[in-house]
Structures are given as structure tokens and as C-alpha cells.
Amino acid sequence: MTTLFIADLHLSENEPAITAGFLAFLQREAIHADALYILGDLFEFWIGDDEPNTLHTQVAQALSELHDKGVPCYFIHGNRDFLIGKRFAKQSKMTLLPEELVIDVYGEKILILHGDTLCTDDPGYLRFRKYIRNPLIQKIFLSLPLFLRLKIANKLRRQSKLSNRTKSSVMMDVNQLAVIKKLQDHNVIYMVHGHTHRPAIHDLTMDGQVSKRAVLGAWHDTGSVFKIDADNNIELISFPLQED
Numbered sequence: 001m002t003t004l005f006i007a008d009l010h011l012s013e014n015e016p017a018i019t020a021g022f023l024a025f026l027q028r029e030a031i032h033a034d035a036l037y038i039l040g041d042l043f044e045f046w047i048g049d050d051e052p053n054t055l056h057t058q059v060a061q062a063l064s065e066l067h068d069k070g071v072p073c074y075f076i077h078g079n080r081d082f083l084i085g086k087r088f089a090k091q092s093k094m095t096l097l098p099e100e101l102v103i104d105v106y107g108e109k110i111l112i113l114h115g116d117t118l119c120t121d122d123p124g125y126l127r128f129r130k131y132i133r134n135p136l137i138q139k140i141f142l143s144l145p146l147f148l149r150l151k152i153a154n155k156l157r158r159q160s161k162l163s164n165r166t167k168s169s170v171m172m173d174v175n176q177l178a179v180i181k182k183l184q185d186h187n188v189i190y191m192v193h194g195h196t197h198r199p200a201i202h203d204l205t206m207d208g209q210v211s212k213r214a215v216l217g218a219w220h221d222t223g224s225v226f227k228i229d230a231d232n233n234i235e236l237i238s239f240p241l242q243e244d
């Protein structure tokens with residue numbers, strides 16, 4: 001049996017093929033797993049659980065069916081879908097996790113997180129993140145009428161696109177010291193995260209031990225899944241989304 005990790009699908013109504021690929025992945029692959037961890041940015045944007053949206057309903061229904069077939073699904077918020085709340089968690093029967101957590105997978109301790117907090121070379125983003133993760137700011141934002149939230153969201157998405165163009169690729173990747181500090185803070189040697197869209201398994205010698213950091217790939221033309229089996233064999237796999 002295996003435990004599966006995915007992230008950065010950035011599901012949106014403009015990308016129906018990715019949604020179809022995700023639903024097929026749930027029915028064909030996740031259905032046989034011990035658990036599925038979704039490490040953030042499942043959706044491209046999220047302005048509140050109260051937004052009527054057929055994509056959200058469709059995804060919630062599929063995740064709920066996975067749960068009913070005995071596969072628990074855990075979710076860590078990404079920098080896009082950080083407003084996913086209790087209501088969607090209830091509809092999808094996903095368990096919302098804190099932004100970083102050490103889990104036990106077949107006896108191994110693994111730190112899981114979205115990965116945006118590792119990008120410490122982008123102080124501007126981290127300042128923005130601190131602001132919008134503030135519960136009071138979230139309460140105020142969620143109390144705005146939907147049309148206003150949509151307006152703000154579209155503006156911020158445009159700004160993000162523009163500002164990401166000017167950021168160096170170093171700035172957009174994790175900072176090695178931040179990675180080491182996180183591992184030491186949690187006293188673990190394994191880490192799985194997404195966010196950077198740079199799929200790889202990195203070996204890192206830390207305090208004389210070989211530490212591993214698995215980075216999940218974003219879902220575009222291919223899907224990406226990190227798998228751990230009961231013998232602690234690990235695999236980072238990318239697979240075509242289109243049914244040929």
C-alpha cells in the first residue's frame with residue numbers, strides 16, 4: 001500500500017483537462033492508497049467557501065467519495081487557496097492540516113508543508129502573506145460581498161502575474177538555509193513540499209545525516225505524485241493527463 005502526495009494542480013474552470021486528469025487520478029490511483037495528502041494550491045484561486053462554483057462542487061464530491069471508500073484525504077493550504085475553510089472541508093470530507101506538520105508515514109517522520117514559507121528570498125511576498133493570513137483580515141475580507149471579493153481577487157491575480165515576471169528564479173525557489181532550519185526546528189530529516197513547481201528529490205547532508213526533500217511538480221500537461229510505500233520506497237512520478 002502507498003501514501004500519496006500531490007500539490008499545485010491550480011484547478012480552475014479555464015483548465016478542464018487538469019480537472020479531468022485529477023478526477024481520473026482519484027478514481028484510478030488514489031482509490032487504492034492508504035491516504036492522500038494535498039499540499040496546497042489545489043485551486044488557482046479561492047475567495048471563500050460561499051462562492052457558488054460548479055468546479056468546487058465537483059471536486060468536493062469526488063474527494064468525498066474517496067473518503068467514503070476508505071481513503072482519508074488531508075489538505076494543507078497553498079498561497080492561492082489559503083481561504084479554503086471548514087465548509088469546503090466538510091463537503092469534501094478533507095481534514096484541514098496546519099501550515100506545517102510532521103506526520104508518521106509507515107514509521108518515518110516527514111515534515112509536510114506547502115513550501116511558500118521556504119522562499120525567504122522574497123521578503124515582499126512573505127510580508128503580504130503575513131497580512132492575509134491574519135484572522136481578522138480574513139474575517140473582514142470574507143464579510144465583503146462576493147462581487148467585491150472577485151474584484152480584489154482579479155486585481156491581485158494580475159499583480160501576482162506581473163510581479164512574478166520580475167522575480168529572479170532564485171528568489172522564487174526555496175532558500176537552502178530556510179530548508180535546513182525547518183528540518184532542524186522539527187527534528188526531522190525528510191520533507192515534502194510543493195509551491196516552486198520544480199519537481200525533484202534533493203539529498204541534503206545535514207549534521208552528518210542524509211536528509212531528503214521531495215518537491216512536487218505542478219499539474220500542467222502532466223500530473224505529478226510523490227509516493228511512499230510500506231517499505232519506505234519513494235518515487236516522484238509524472239504522468240500524462242490526456243487520455244490518448
Ligand SMILES: O=C(CCCCNC(=O)Nc1ccc(S(=O)(=O)N2CCN(c3cc(Cl)cc(C(F)(F)F)c3)CC2)cc1)NO
Nearest residue numbers: 045046079080119122125132137138141153156157160172
Ligand atoms: O513564490 C513566490 C511568489 C508566489 C506568488 C504569491 N502570490 C499569490 O499567491 N497571489 C495570489 C494568491 C491568491 C489570490 S486569490 O485570487 O485566490 N485571492 C485574492 C484575494 N484574497 C484576499 C484575502 C484576504 Cl484575507 C485579504 C485580501 C486583501 F486584503 F488583499 F483584500 C485578499 C484571497 C485570495 C490571488 C493572488 N515567491 O517566492
Ligand SMILES: [Mn+2]
Nearest residue numbers: 041078079195
Ligand atoms: Mn504555491
